[in-house]
Amino acid sequence: MPHSAPSLVVDSLRKDFGPVAALDGRMVRVLNGVSLTAHAGAVTTLLGSNGAGKSTTLACAQGLLKPDGGTVRLLGQDPATAGSPLRSRVGVMLQDGGLPPSAKPLQLLRHVAGMYAHPAPVGELAARLGLDELAHTTIRRLSGGQRQRVALAAALVGNPEVVFLDEPSAGLDPQSRQTVFDLIGELRSRGLCIVLTTHLMEDAQRLSDYVYIIDAGTNVAEGTVSELTARATSDAESRTLAFTARPGLAAEPAGAGGGRRPATPLRLAEGTALVEDSPGQYRVTSLGSPADLAAVAAWWAANGVFPTSIAMEPRSLEDVFLEIAEGGRRG
Numbered sequence: 418m419p420h421s422a423p424s425l426v427v428d429s430l431r432k433d434f435g436p437v438a439a440l441d442g443r444m445v446r447v448l449n450g451v452s453l454t455a456h457a458g459a460v461t462t463l464l465g466s467n468g469a470g471k472s473t474t475l476a477c478a479q480g481l482l483k484p485d486g487g488t489v490r491l492l493g494q495d496p497a498t499a500g501s502p503l504r505s506r507v508g509v510m511l512q513d514g515g516l517p518p519s520a521k522p523l524q525l526l527r528h529v530a531g532m533y534a535h536p537a538p539v540g541e542l543a544a545r546l547g548l549d550e551l552a553h554t555t556i557r558r559l560s561g562g563q564r565q566r567v568a569l570a571a572a573l574v575g576n577p578e579v580v581f582l583d584e585p586s587a588g589l590d591p592q593s594r595q596t597v598f599d600l601i602g603e604l605r606s607r608g609l610c611i612v613l614t615t616h617l618m619e620d621a622q623r624l625s626d627y628v629y630i631i632d633a634g635t636n637v638a639e640g641t642v643s644e645l646t647a648r649a650t651s652d653a654e655s656r657t658l659a660f661t662a663r664p665g666l667a668a669e670p671a672g673a674g675g676g677r678r679p680a681t682p683l684r685l686a687e688g689t690a691l692v693e694d695s696p697g698q699y700r701v702t703s704l705g706s707p708a709d710l711a712a713v714a715a716w717w718a719a720n721g722v723f724p725t726s727i728a729m730e731p732r733s734l735e736d737v738f739l740e741i742a743e744g745g746r747r748g
């Protein structure tokens with residue numbers, strides 16, 4: 418992480434909503450101590466499942482919602498009380514767009530650009546996001562993905578120092594998604610502080626310099642993607658061995674005349690399983706110890722199997738996330 422002062426510091430944020438009729442008029446605590454720090458020139462991601470509190474955290478960080486506890490410093494100021502000089506340095510892309518339905522994309526972008534002292538070149542930004550083709554279509558008639566790109570352009574047109582992107586890839590087709598990802602990468606190299614939310618592990622893994630995993634309104638883990646995926650599990654239950662060998666090895670051992678199926682069964686610890694994902698592509702899941710690896714190697718030897726490739730599969734952010742969620746449920 419850079420050594421310069423962080424662009425955003427959120428500390429021990431609390432937010433209550435309500436009173437909620439379904440809860441007999443009680444308040445519901447949606448954020449219970451969320452903290453995060455985001456720097457210029459980096460993508461900081463809030464990752465969590467639906468309802469975890471990501472959008473509420475962003476809304477407090479932007480100054481759209483007043484927290485019930487904790488503090489927010491955005492570019493050194495409290496966004497809830499700072500005026501337009503701070504807002505002009507910040508770009509916001511809301512999850513549901515918040516775009517005026519009867520405006521046309523370029524018309525809207527020119528209008529928004531006019532509010533800023535140093536806007537980005539509208540034509541260039543629109544072309545970059547494929548919006549120039551939509552010049553004569555009203556926002557109401559755009560697809561969800563097209564609206565998403567307009568919302569992103571509107572967040573960027575003021576040339577912000579900090580940009581908040583709530584689920585920036587939601588509803589995008591693969592090509593638009595790649596365009597948005599490339600643009601986020603460029604903004605990052607230009608030194609913007611990018612704070613985004615997603616519930617998609619793949620997006621978090623591809624885009625983020627630093628990830629905060631939040632669940633039920635609290636931080637549950639944080640780190641770079643590689644730090645998070647390297648986290649040792651307490652019970653080491655998620656190691657996976659992938660190998661390539663002749664097809665049919667996952668079938669029951671062969672009886673007399675059983676052809677190429679293995680004659681000797683693979684004996685693994687309980688919970689460990691051999692899966693043939695596609696012909697000849699295998700995974701042994703949930704290896705608990707090196708002894709399980711030795712058992713697999715002995716089974717290969719007993720059946721005359723010489724794999725053409727062997728690899729321990731790297732853990733994904735999804736593995737880490739599922740493990741944390743599972744740990745939380747176990748209490």
Ligand SMILES: Nc1ncnc2c1ncn2[C@@H]1O[C@H](COP(=O)(O)OP(=O)(O)OP(=O)(O)O)[C@@H](O)[C@H]1O
Nearest residue numbers: 434435447465466467468469470471472473474616
């Ligand atoms: N105005 C409100 N009144 C009551 N509850 C609310 C309000 N706004 C949000 N919530 C609740 O707060 C919780 C967190 O919502 P939030 O939108 O921050 O989650 P999220 O992590 O962004 O989820 P998603 O990925 O679905 O957008 C949810 O349970 C939501 O129902």
